[in-house]
Amino acid sequence: MERINQRLGVLSALPVVVFLAAGFLAPLCVVAAFSIMPQKVFSLANLPDFSSYALMIQEGYWESLLVSLAMAFAATFILFVICWPLAFAMAKVFGRFTLVLTIGVVMTLFVSENIRLFGWVLTLMKGGLIEGYWRSWTGQSFDGLLYNVPVIIFGLVYVYLPFMLFPLAQGIAMVPDDARQAAFDLGANRWQIFREVELPLSAPGIAVGCLITFVLTAGAIAESKLLGGRAVIVISDEIERSFTYGQNWPLGSALAMTLIAVVGSFAIFGVTRIDLDAIMGRKR
Amino acid sequence: MELTRRQFTKYLGAGAGLAAFGAARPAFAARDKEMNILCWEGYNTDNVLGPFRKAFPGVTARAESGTSDPDMINKLRAGELKVWDLINVNQPWARQQLFPEKLIKPLSKERFLPYFSKMSPEFSAPYPLAFAESGELIGxxxxxxxxxxxxxxDKISRKTAEDQGWSLFLDPAMKGRFGVLTYDNWNVIHLCLTAGVNPFKAVGDDGVTKFTEATKTVFGGAKMLSDDLVAMNTALINGEIDAYFTGGTYTASPARFDGANNIRAITPNSGPVDGKGGVVWVELTSVVNNPDVSPLAEDFLEFVQKAEIAKAVSFAEGTYNPVSQMGDPAIFKLWNNAELDAIQWDSLSEELSRSADFSVVPDYDALLKIYTAAKRR
Structure with missing residues (x-):
């Protein structure tokens, strides 16, 4: 009976597996194949070489990759620090108000990222909301706050906040109140409770939140373009430009594959360390 | 009515089957009732497509606006040749990429050559770059x-800018006072001009050295980089910058039409391309080499030559541009003074006389590498 069940299971999963393979794996395979084509060809019917990967190293494209990864790390860390208290309050303190907060945060996702970022451009630019008011009150002017690295990281933090907040709140909700109270009773201080009870028990939520935000911020492009005035060139920008103005699909593919490989390794490392069943509340 | 789960699944399956059949059907239909155009913003507006639909009742006309020439060309290369009937890109992309790679096909000279005679003087000859090297009319x-x-x-007078030309951006006094509109292919051309090198000929070792120097100075002095013309105009209007490198009537016109007449596209008085320091772009609209191309494609191309439609194309949403049909006095009278001012009609012909045609850059790959590396730093 169990074998029949298993076979039925495989059969029922087959359509979805085929769909996923066609929808997710096939395009990735095409990109991977293009990444080992000679420079500036538009078909896969060529003898493979690794010139794009060589070019990536020789021409310094790896610098953009490092810049993207560094900003992604910084944004993820800042998001964790900002979201922890808020997520804690959502899971343990706010009660019904959590719903209002959730709706409020989710609502921002209904507005296009570019429009939200342009709102910030109007706020931070010279003659914008901040500098304009400052000038009218004090008569003194200063340069706008745009076009630098910190403002790009600010944009990343702003745009990707929900992706850290919700998994974190989910993770914190998993910490039983009894465990915290028991720790208090046994004489632990706030810091010890945070470090030895809350942090380990909510680790799956932390890992998921950090992974999602890191993966998304590493591939982000709009923040550097709109807020940063390309103060630094991010890897997604290089990929886009290789495919368009560069008309060099193999180079774009090689850059994309490298980004996928680096971010993918982080993701796989993270996923193997967390118990998704525990987060879904089905831990046996 | 009660619906069992089994019945529901059956109906769902039947529905999905029908939907798939329905979706597949248009692929086999004759294409004389539909036309798809891939274009820069303008041809996709209701002001252009609406009258076309009215003139050809029962026709489905769709248009998609691209964000760059290569972006649109990529669509054709990626297998959308069967989808599109017309493509509208800048002239070098049509002549150097689309036509040699058989992504577009020649137009009927009998049908279209007569339209050139009524165009502005620059185009009436007819315009040589609308033709392939082999002589076919390609768009x-x-x-x-x-x-x-x-x-x-208000910050830099038109005369100073025209006299100083590209060296304005090498002037130490301009450091931190300008932005770069990062249209890569244009930047490479303009950086050559800034370096005093003709980009449309092989630049040689000396040219590469000069280009590298100019590129470093321009990026070193730039306060901001953006590929968004609205962001650039905004920064110019609010005083964040006093000028931006790479731009023209196309980018300045929306700000001017909104009343910011102090924003002005400049064509330098002199430069290294046979004495010319400016460059002019010209769009070509071509018929895609679609194996099942719609017969309406050429009809549409003819339709947009009409007075009202040419005006609608010129003043579409987003940016405003002169059109070649303005050479016909009957068509020209449709533009009012504010509109003519937005597209800098007062200086257009003298600017064109100081501009070289946007063309292929033989050393583009080598120069792009230097450009990309300088931009990253």
Whole structure:
């Protein structure tokens, strides 16, 4: 009976597996194949070489990759620090108000990222909301706050906040109140409770939140373009430009594959360390 | 009515099957009732497509606006040749990429050559770059515009900018006072001009050295980089910058039409391309080499030559540009003074006389590498 069940299971999963393979794996395979084509060809019917990967190293494209990864790390860390208290309050303190907060945060996702970022451009630019008011009150002017690295990281933090907040709140909700109270009773201080009870028990939520935000911020492009005035060139920008103005699909593919490989390794490392069943509340 | 789960699944399956059949059907239909155009913003507006639909009742006309020439060309290369009937890109992309790679096909000279005679003097000859090297007519010119750089004339006078030309951006006094509109292919051309090198000929070792120097100085002095012309105009209007490198009537016109007449596209008085320092772009609209191309494609191309439609193309949403049909006095009278001012009609012909045609850059790959590396730092 169990074998029949298993076979039925495989059969029922087959359509979805085929769909996923066609929808997710096939395009990735095409990109991977293009990444080992000679420079500036538009078909896969060529003898493979690794010139794009060589070019990536020789021409310094790896610098953009490092810049993207560094900003992604910084944004993820800042998001964790900002979201922890808020997520804690959502899971343990706010009660019904959590719903209002959730709706409020989710609502921002209904507005296009570019429009939200342009709102910030109007706020931070010279003659914008901040500098304009400052000038009218004090008569003194200063340069706008745009076009630098910190403002790009600010944009990343702003745009990707929900992706850290919700998994974190989910993770914190998993910490039983009894465990915290028991720790208090046994004489632990706030810091010890945070470090030895809350942090380990909510680790799956932390890992998921950090992974999602890191993966998304590493591939982000709009923040550097709109807020940063390309103060630094991010890897997604290089990929886009290789495919368009560069008309060099193999180079774009090689850059994309490298980004996928680096971010993918982080993701796989993270996923193997967390118990998704525990987060879904089905831990046996 | 009660519906069992089994019945529900059956109906769902039947529905999905029908939907798949329905979706597949248009692929086999004759294409004389539909036409798809891939274009820069303008041809996709209701002001252009609406009258076309009215003139050809029962026709489904769709248009998608691209964000760059290569972006649109990529669509054809990626297998959308069967989808599109017309493509509208800048002239070098049509002549150097689309036609040699058989992504577009020649137009009927009998049908289209007569339209050239009524165009502005620059196009009536007819316009040589609408033809392939082999002599075929590969597209119809309509929108065009000088494209060099843009200044705020309250800060830098038009005369100073025109006299100083590209060296304005090498001037130490300009450090931190300008932006770069990062249209890569244009930047490479303009950086050559800044370096005093003709980009449309092989630049040689000396040219590469000069280009590298100019590129470093320009990026070193730039306060901001953006590929968004609205962001650039905004920064220019609010005083964040006084000029931006790479820009023209196309980018300055929306700000001017909104009343910011101090934003002005500049064409330098002199430069290294046979004495010319400016560059002019011209769009060509071509018929895609679709194996099942719609017969309406050429009808549409003819339709946009009409007065009202040419005006609608010129003043579409987003940016405003002169069109070649303005050479016909009957068509020209449709533009009012504010509109003519937005597209800098007062200086257009002299600017064109100081501009070289946007063309292929033989050393583009080598120069792009230097450009990309300098931009990253």
């Amino acid at each position: 119809m010119p309509q929108r065009y515009g000088p494209f060099s750089f843009v200044v705020n004339t």
